[in-house]
Amino acid sequence: xxxxxAPSIRSLLSPPGETPDRRTHLFQTQKVRAAAxxxxxxxxxxxxxxxxxxxxxxxxxxxxxxxxxxxxGATGTVQIGGTSVDVTYTGQSAFVQTNxxxxxxxxxxPYVSATVDxxxxxxxxxxxxxxxxxxxxxxxxxxxxxxAVVSLNGNGYAFDTDFTILSQGAxxxxxxxxxxxxxxxxxxxxxxxxxxxxxxxxxxxxxxEVNWTALSDENWNGFQLAxxxxxxxxxxxxxxxxxxxxxxxxxxxxxxxxSCGGAIANGAAIPANPAPNNAAPFDGTCNASSAALCAAGxxxxxxxxxxGRAGEPAARANQCRSGILAGDGTCAAVCGNGxxxxxxxxxDSNKTDGDGCAATCTIENxxxxxxxxxxxxxxxxxxxxxxAADGSCGQVNGQQAATASACRSGVRAAAGRCGVxxxxxxxxxxxxxxxxxxxxxDGKCGLPNGTQPSVPGAAGALECASSVxxxDGKCGxxxxxxxxxxxxxxxxxxxxDGKCGHVNGTQPGLGxxxxxxxxxxxxDGKCGxxxxxxxASAVQCRSSLLAANGLCGVxxxxxxxxxxxxxxxxLAVxxDGKCGxTNGEAANSASQCRDGAxxxDGKCTNACxxxxxxxxxxxxxxxxxxxVCTVKTxxxxxxxxxxxxxxxxxxAGICGVPxxExxxxxxxxxxxxxAxxxDGKCGxxxxxxxASASQCRIGIxxxxxxxxxxxxxxxxxxxxxxxxxxxxxxDGKCGxPNGEPATTVAQCRSGALAPNGLCGVxxxxxxxxxxxxxxxxLALxxDGKCGxTNGEAATTASQCRDGAxxxDGKCTNACxxxxxxATGFYCSKNAPKVCVGKKPAGAxxxxxxxxxxxxxxxxxCGVxxxExxxxxxxxxxxxxxxxxDGKCGxxxxxxxASAxQCRSAxxxxxxxxxxxxxxxxxxxxxxxxxxxxxxxxxxxxxxxxAALAVVAASLVARRKRN
Numbered sequence: 001x002x003x004x005x006a007p008s009i010r011s012l013l014s015p016p017g018e019t020p021d022r023r024t025h026l027f028q029t030q031k032v033r034a035a036a037x038x039x040x041x042x043x044x045x046x047x048x049x050x051x052x053x054x055x056x057x058x059x060x061x062x063x064x065x066x067x068x069x070x071x072x073g074a075t076g077t078v079q080i081g082g083t084s085v086d087v088t089y090t091g092q093s094a095f096v097q098t099n100x101x102x103x104x105x106x107x108x109x110p111y112v113s114a115t116v117d118x119x120x121x122x123x124x125x126x127x128x129x130x131x132x133x134x135x136x137x138x139x140x141x142x143x144x145x146x147x148a149v150v151s152l153n154g155n156g157y158a159f160d161t162d163f164t165i166l167s168q169g170a171x172x173x174x175x176x177x178x179x180x181x182x183x184x185x186x187x188x189x190x191x192x193x194x195x196x197x198x199x200x201x202x203x204x205x206x207x208x209e210v211n212w213t214a215l216s217d218e219n220w221n222g223f224q225l226a227x228x229x230x231x232x233x234x235x236x237x238x239x240x241x242x243x244x245x246x247x248x249x250x251x252x253x254x255x256x257x258x259s260c261g262g263a264i265a266n267g268a269a270i271p272a273n274p275a276p277n278n279a280a281p282f283d284g285t286c287n288a289s290s291a292a293l294c295a296a297g298x299x300x301x302x303x304x305x306x307x308g309r310a311g312e313p314a315a316r317a318n319q320c321r322s323g324i325l326a327g328d329g330t331c332a333a334v335c336g337n338g339x340x341x342x343x344x345x346x347x348d349s350n351k352t353d354g355d356g357c358a359a360t361c362t363i364e365n366x367x368x369x370x371x372x373x374x375x376x377x378x379x380x381x382x383x384x385x386x387x388a389a390d391g392s393c394g395q396v397n398g399q400q401a402a403t404a405s406a407c408r409s410g411v412r413a414a415a416g417r418c419g420v421x422x423x424x425x426x427x428x429x430x431x432x433x434x435x436x437x438x439x440x441x442d443g444k445c446g447l448p449n450g451t452q453p454s455v456p457g458a459a460g461a462l463e464c465a466s467s468v469x470x471x472d473g474k475c476g477x478x479x480x481x482x483x484x485x486x487x488x489x490x491x492x493x494x495x496x497d498g499k500c501g502h503v504n505g506t507q508p509g510l511g512x513x514x515x516x517x518x519x520x521x522x523x524d525g526k527c528g529x530x531x532x533x534x535x536a537s538a539v540q541c542r543s544s545l546l547a548a549n550g551l552c553g554v555x556x557x558x559x560x561x562x563x564x565x566x567x568x569x570x571l572a573v574x575x576d577g578k579c580g581x582t583n584g585e586a587a588n589s590a591s592q593c594r595d596g597a598x599x600x601d602g603k604c605t606n607a608c609x610x611x612x613x614x615x616x617x618x619x620x621x622x623x624x625x626x627x628v629c630t631v632k633t634x635x636x637x638x639x640x641x642x643x644x645x646x647x648x649x650x651x652a653g654i655c656g657v658p659x660x661e662x663x664x665x666x667x668x669x670x671x672x673x674x675a676x677x678x679d680g681k682c683g684x685x686x687x688x689x690x691a692s693a694s695q696c697r698i699g700i701x702x703x704x705x706x707x708x709x710x711x712x713x714x715x716x717x718x719x720x721x722x723x724x725x726x727x728x729x730x731d732g733k734c735g736x737p738n739g740e741p742a743t744t745v746a747q748c749r750s751g752a753l754a755p756n757g758l759c760g761v762x763x764x765x766x767x768x769x770x771x772x773x774x775x776x777x778l779a780l781x782x783d784g785k786c787g788x789t790n791g792e793a794a795t796t797a798s799q800c801r802d803g804a805x806x807x808d809g810k811c812t813n814a815c816x817x818x819x820x821x822a823t824g825f826y827c828s829k830n831a832p833k834v835c836v837g838k839k840p841a842g843a844x845x846x847x848x849x850x851x852x853x854x855x856x857x858x859x860x861c862g863v864x865x866x867e868x869x870x871x872x873x874x875x876x877x878x879x880x881x882x883x884x885d886g887k888c889g890x891x892x893x894x895x896x897a898s899a900x901q902c903r904s905a906x907x908x909x910x911x912x913x914x915x916x917x918x919x920x921x922x923x924x925x926x927x928x929x930x931x932x933x934x935x936x937x938x939x940x941x942x943x944x945x946a947a948l949a950v951v952a953a954s955l956v957a958r959r960k961r962n
Contacts, residue, residue: 060117060118061116061117061118061146061226061227061228062078062079062080062226062227062228063078063118063120063121063124063224063225063226064076064077064078064087064124064224064225064226064227065077065078065079065124066096066097066098066124066125066126067098068098069093069096069098069126072090073088073089073090073091073093074088074089074093074096074098074126075087075088075089076089076098076124078225078226078227080227080229080230083140083230085138085139085140085142085227085230086138086139087136087137087138087139087225088136088137089126089134089135089136090134090135090136090137091128091132091133091134091135092128092129092130092132092134092214093126093127093128094127094128094129094130094220095127095220096125096126096127097123097124097125097127098124100122100123101123101125102123103122103123104123104125104150104171104172104222105119105120105121105123105125105148105150105171105172105224106119106172107170107171107172109169109170109171110167110168110169110170110171110198110199110200111148111167111198111199111200112167113166113167113200114892114914114915115166115202115892115893116146116166116167116200116226119148120148120224120226124224125150125222125223125224126222126223126224127220127221127222128214128220128221128222128223129217129218129219129220129221130214130217131213131214131215131216131217132213132214133211133212133213134157134211134212134213134214135209135210135211135212136209136210136211136225137208137209138207138208138209138227140208140230140231141206141207141208141230141231142206142207142208142227142228142229142230142231143205143206143228143229143230143231144202144203144204144205144228145202145203145207145210145225145226145227145228146166146200146201146202146203146225146226146227146228147163147200147201147202147203147210147223147224147225148199148200148223148224148225148226149178149190149197149198149199149200149201149221149222149223150171150172150173150198150221150222150223151171151172151173151176151196151197151198151220151221151222152176152178152190152191152192152196152197152198152221153173153176153192153195153196153197153218153219153221154192154216154218155192155214155215155216155218155221156189156190156191156192156214156215156216157189157190157212157213157214157215158183158187158188158189158212158213158215159187159188159189159190159203159210159211159212160186160187160188160210160211160212161188161203161204161205161207161210161211162188162203162204162205163180163188163190163201163202163203163204164201164202164204164909164910165178165180165190165199165200165201166199166200166201166202167199167200168197168198168199168200169198169199170198171196171198171199172198173196173198174195174196175195175196175197175198176192176193176194176195176196176197176198177192177193177194177195177197178190178191178192178193178197178199178201179191179193189215192221204910206231307319307320307323307331308320308330308331309322309331309339309341309342310322310330310331310332310333310334310341310342310343310344311330311331311333311341311342311343312330312331313329313330313331314329314330314331319331320332322334322337322341333361335347335351335359335360335361336349336350336351336361337349340372340374340375341374341375342374342375342376343361343375343376344361344362344375344376345357345361345362345363345369345370345375345376345377345380345381345382345383346361346362346363346370346375346381347361347375358383360383361375362376362381362382362383363381363382363383363393364383364393365382365383365384365386365392365393365394365395365406366392366393366406367392367393368391368392368393369381369382369387369391369392369393370382379408381393382394384396384399386407386408387408388405388406388407388408388410389405389410390405390406392406394406394407394408394418395407395408395418396408396418396429396432397409397411397417397418397419397420397426397427397429397432397433397434397435397437398417398418398419398431398432398433398434398435398436398437399417399418400416400417400418401416401417401418406418407419408429409427409433411435413435415435417435417437418435419433419434419435419436419437419445420433420434420435420445421435421445422434422435422436422444422445422446422447422453422454422463423444423445423446423454423462423463424444424445425443425444425445426439426444426445431445433445434446436448436465438465439465440462440463440464440465440466440467441465441466441467442462442467444462444463446462446463446464446465446466446467446475447463447464447465447475448465448475448476448492449464449465449466449470449474449475449476449487449488449489449490449491449492450470450474450475450476450490450491450492451464451474451475452473452474452475453469453474453475460473461475463475464476465487466483466487466488468488470490472490474490475490476488476489476490476491476492476500477489477490477500478490478500478509479491479499479500479501479502479508479509479511479515480499480500480501480508480509480510480511480514480515481499481500482498482499482500483498483499483500486500488500489501491503493517494517495514495515495516495517495518495519496517496518496519497514497519499511499514499515500515501514501515501516501517501518501519501527502515502516502517502526502527503517503527504516504517504518504520504522504526504527504528504529504535504540505526505527505528505536505539505540506526506527507525507526507527508521508526508527513527515527516528518530518533520542521542522539522540522541522542522544523539523542523543523544524539524544526539526540528540528541528542528552529541529542529552530542530552531543531551531552531553531554531560531561531563531567532551532552532553532560532561532562532563532566532567533551533552534550534551534552535550535551535552538552540552541553543555545569546569547566547567547568547569547571548569548571549566549571551563551566551567552567553566553567553568553569553571553579554567554568554569554579555569555579556568556569556578556579556580556581556582556585556592556594557578557579557581557587557592558578558579559577559578559579560573560578560579565579567579568580572594572617574591574592574593574594578592580592580593580594580595580604581593581594581604582594582604583595583603583604583605583606584603584604585603585604586602586603586604587602587603587604590604592604593605595614595618595628595629596608596614596618596629597614597628597629606628606629606630607626607627607628607629608620608627608628608629609627611643614629614630617631617632617646618630618631618632619632619643619644630644632644632645632646633645633646633655634646634647634655635647635648635655635656635666635669635670635671636654636655636656636669636672636674637654637655638653638654638655639653639654639655640653647664647666647669647670648663648664648670648672651672652672654672655672656669656670656671656672656673656674656682657670657671657672657682658671658672658682658683659671659672659673659675659677659681659682659683659694659695659696659697659699660681660682660683660697661681661682662680662681662682663676663681663682668682670682671683673694673695675688675690675695677697677707678717678718679697681697682697683695683696683697683698684696684697684707685697685707685716685718685722686698686706686707686708686709686715686716686718686721686722686723687706687707687708687718687721687722688706688707689705689706689707690705690706690707695707696708700724701724702723702724702725702726703724703725703726704726706721707722708721708722708723708724708725708726708734709722709723709724709734710723710724710734711723711724711725711727711733711734711735711736711746711747711748711749712733712734712735712749713733713734714732714733714734715728715732715733715734720734722734723735725747727740727747727749729749729750731749733749734749735747735748735749735759736748736749736759737749737759737768738750738758738759738760738761738767738768738770738774738775739758739759739760739767739768739769739770739773739774740758740759741757741758741759742757742758742759747759748760750762750776752776753776754773754775754776754777754778755776755778756773756778758770758773758774759774760773760774760775760776760777760778760786761774761775761776761786762776762786763775763776763777763785763786763787763788763789763792763801764785764786764788764792765785765786766784766785766786767780767785767786772786772787774786775787777789777801778837779800779801779824781794781796781798781799781800783795783799785799787799787800787801788800788801788811789801789811790802790810790811790812790813791810791811792810792811793809793810793811794809794810794811797811797820799811800812800813802821802825802834802835802836803815803820803821803825803835804820804821804834804835813834813835814832814833814834814835815827815828815833815834815835816833818849820835821835824837824838824852825837825838826838826849826850827849829847836850838850838851838852839851839852839861840852840853840861840875841853841854841861841862841863841872841875841876841877841878841880842860842861842862842875842878842880843860843861844859844860844861845859845860845861846859853870853872853875853876854867854869854870854876854878857878858878860878861878862875862876862877862878862879862880862888863876863877863878863888864878864888865877865878865879865887865888865889865902865903865904865905866887866888866889866903867887867888868886868887868888869882869887869888874888876888877889879900879901881896881901883903883913885903887903888903889901889902889903889904889905889913890902890903890913891903891913892904892912892913892914892915893912893913894912894913895911895912895913896911896912896913901913902914
C-alpha cells in the first residue's frame with residue numbers, strides 16, 4: 001500500500017497554480033497550503049478506495065447555464081429533457097462568469113457523491129463578497145435543487161429552506177469543513193466551520209424560490225445551482241403536485257419523489273421514475289425515437305406529446321391528448337385545460353366568464369385579439385367574432401359599444417350601437433350591419449314598422465324595412481290592409497285573413513272584426529279571443545265569459561266547441577253536452593245542472609239521494625248531511641271509497657289503479673304508484689328505478705334501488721338488470737355465478753360461498769371457467785371436479801382437497817412429507833402431520849414450504865429484496881414493493897416508510913432509500929464529513945483510512961481572510 005500511496009501524495013504536495021482572481025490568497029502560508037493539499041490527496045485516495053468497494057451509481061444532475069448578469073444579479077437556464085427552467089439570481093456579486101474564465105470546480109471530488117454523478121461544468125459561477133440578502137427564483141417549481149459552494153471561508157448562509165449536506169472535501173482553494181445548524185424556526189444555516197470548505201448541499205422538497213442571507217463580508221465565495229428535475233407542481237403550473245396528480249393533460253402522474261412519472265393519461269407506459277437518459281423525459285414529452293411509448297405509437301408533431309392535439313386526425317379518442325375525438329375524426333380541443341389549441345382564442349385554465357377569456361375559450365370584448373398561431377387568431381379569437389380597428393375584440397353591428405373603434409364597421413350609431421345609418425347599404429353582415437338591425441326590401445338599412453321615416457314620400461318608404469309607408473305616414477301597412485307578412489303591418493300583426501290587424505282588446509277600424517288578428521270582436525267592440533283561447537280578462541273574450549282556467553268560455557246551457565268542458569265558464573258539461581248550469585239556475589233536467597241535482601222549483605241544486613242523482617264526474621256524498629253531489633276525487637288524491645275516485649279505485653287510501661293492472665286513458669296518472677311498468681301496467685317494471693318496493697310491479701326492489709327479481713328466479717326480458725342482485729347465472733337465473741365475489745351465500749346462484757368470498761360449487765362438481773376458483777373448497781382434483789373433503793371417497797389423492805387419501809379410499813389430510821400433498825399444500829411439521837394450504841406472499845411463515853410463492857424471508861412469504869419477483873409482481877415481494885429496477889424492495893433514492901421497504905435495507909434521514917455505501921452524515925474526518933464506520937469501510941481500505949485520518953487532522957489549519 002505504501003508504494004501505491006506515495007506517488008499520489010508526492011504529486012499532490014506541490015502547490016496548485018494560483019489565478020489572478022485569487023491573488024489575495026497568496027498570503028496563505030506554504031505550510032497550510034501543503035496541509036490542505038495532503039488532505040485533498042487523502043480524500044481522493046480514500047474516495048477511490050471506497051468507490052472500489054462498490055458505491056452505487058449516482059444520478060446525473062443538470063447545472064445552470066448562466067447567460068447574463070448585471071449589478072442586480074444574473075439570469076440563466078436549465079434544460080431537463082424537453083423542459084426548460086429559467087433561473088434568476090437577485091443580490092450582490094463580486095463577479096459572474098457566464099462564458100469562460102477559471103474553472104473553480106476542479107477538482108470535482110467535493111461536488112460528486114452517491115446521488116450526484118457530475119460536478120459543475122466549465123467555469124460558470126456567481127461570486128459574492130458582501131453580506132446581505134440573496135434570492136434565487138425558478139420559473140417552474142423544482143424538486144430538491146442542489147447548491148454547490150466554493151471557499152465558504154469564515155462565512156455562513158442563513159437559508160429559509162431546509163437542506164442536507166451531500167458532500168464536501170478539498171477543492172480549488174484547499175480543504176475545510178461545512179456545518180449546519182438551525183438557530184431559529186424556519187432558519188437553516190450553512191456555516192464555514194474551518195478551513196476552505198467546498199461542497200454541495202441539497203434543498204429539501206419542492207421549491208419555487210430560495211432566499212438566504214450572507215452573514216459576513218469576505219474576499220469572495222462562489223456558488224452554482226443544479227436541478228434533479230421539474231416537480232409535479234412545475235408540470236402542472238399550479239399549486240399542488242401531490243402524489244397521483246396528473247402532470248399535464250398527457251403527461252405521467254406524480255411519482256412518490258415529486259417528479260412526473262407513471263402511466264400517462266392516453267395509455268402510454270413510462271417508468272414511474274424515468275432516468276434522465278430515458279427516451280421519455282420527466283414531463284412525458286415524446287419524439288420520433290420515443291413515440292413507441294405513446295398509445296398506438298403516435299407522438300403529436302405539434303407539441304411533442306403523446307397523442308394528437310386539437311385538429312389532428314386520430315383513429316380513436318385515446319390517441320388525442322384531450323381524450324376527445326371529434327365527429328370529423330380529428331382530436332377536439334379542451335377548453336379550460338390551460339393549453340391554447342386550434343379552435344380556441346384563449347385558454348386560462350378555467351371556464352369562468354368576465355376574466356378576459358370567456359367560458360367558451362374566446363377572448364372577451366375590450367381585450368387584445370389573439371395573434372397566437374396555436375389557437376384561433378383575429379376575428380375568430382373574439383367572443384364577438386370582431387377584432388376592432390384598435391386591435392381589441394369588438395362588437396358586431398347592432399350591439400352596444402363604448403366607442404366607434406370597438407365596432408367592426410368603425411361606425412357607432414346615435415343609439416350607441418355599432419352599425420350603419422338607415423337608408424345606407426350595409427356590408428357583408430346584412431341586417432346585422434344596420435344600426436336598426438333591420439334590412440329593407442331594397443337591401444338598405446331600414447326602420448321598423450310604425451316608425452316615422454326621416455324623408456316623406458317614396459324616399460321615406462325606402463327607409464322602411466317593408467319598403468311600405470302606412471296611411472298614417474309611418475312604416476308598414478295600416479290595419480285592414482293586405483300584407484304578405486306581419487313585418488309589413490304597421491303594428492306587426494297579421495290577421496288570419498292575411499290583413500294587418502289589431503291585437504285583442506284594441507278597437508278595430510271600419511273593417512271591424514276583419515281588422516282583429518283573432519277575427520273576433522268582443523261585446524265591448526274590441527278585438528277579442530274565441531272560446532277556448534287564453535285571455536287576460538273576460539273583456540278580451542268574444543263571449544265576455546272567462547273560465548276559471550283562464551280560457552274564454554260560453555254560458556251555461558250552450559254547447560261548447562271542440563274544447564269541451566274547458567270552454568264552459570263553469571268548466572262542467574252536463575249529460576246533454578251543454579255547459580252545466582250553476583245552483584239556482586233554471587234547467588230542463590238534472591243533467592243540465594253542474595252538480596247533477598234539480599230541485600222541486602226546477603232550479604239546479606246539489607242535493608241528492610243516490611249516485612244516480614248526480615251528473616257525470618260527481619258522486620253522492622252519503623256521509624254529508626244533507627247528502628250532496630260532490631265532484632269526484634282525481635287520481636292520486638286521498639280517498640275512503642272507490643265511489644269517490646274519478647278514475648280507478650281507492651287503493652291504500654289513494655285514488656288510482658293498483659300496480660299490476662292496466663290503467664285507462666289517463667295513463668300513469670291513474671296508477672296509485674304514479675308509475676307504469678314496461679308491460680304497460682301500473683307499477684315499475686324490473687330494472688326501473690323505484691322509491692320503494694311498493695312501486696315495483698313485482699314488489700321486489702334490488703340493492704341498486706331498481707325493481708328486480710330474487711336470485712334463482714328467471715328474469716324478464718331485461719336480463720340481469722331485472723335481477724335484484726344484478727347478476728344472471730349461466731343457467732339464466734338471477735344470482736352471482738361461480739367465481740364471482742359475493743357478500744353472502746344468498747347472493748350465489750349455486751348457494752355456496754368459497755372461503756375467499758367467491759361463489760362456488762360443491763365438492764365433486766365440475767367448476768366453470770374459473771376452475772378451482774369456482775369451487776367452494778378452492779381445490780380442483782385431477783378429474784377436473786372440485787376437491788373432496790375429509791371422509792369423502794376419492795379415486796386419487798389429487799382429488800382430495802387436502803391432497804391425501806387413506807387406505808379406505810377416502811380423503812384424509814394426513815401426510816408424511818410435502819410430496820404427499822396436492823399442489824398448493826404442504827405437510828405441516830407439527831404432529832400429527834397434516835396437509836395445509838400454502839400461504840400467500842406477504843403472510844408470516846417459519847419455513848419456505850409454507851409459502852405458495854417464493855420463500856420464507858425474514859418471517860414473511862415472498863421474494864427477498866433485490867430479487868426479481870414472478871408474474872405476481874410486487875405481491876410476491878416480502879416487502880410488497882418493487883423498485884424501479886423491477887426487483888423487490890424500493891431502489892436507492894426512492895421514498896419508503898421503513899428500511900424494510902428499501903432494496904438496500906438502508907433508509908436515509910430524508911426518508912429515501914439509501915445505497916449500501918452511502919456516507920453517514922455527521923461523522924467527521926479531516927474537516928470533512930465521511931463515513932469511517934468499520935461496518936461500511938473494511939479491510940485494507942478501512943485501515944488506511946483510519947491511519948490517514950490521524951495524519952490529516954494534525955495538518956488542518958484555519959486560514960483567516962478578510
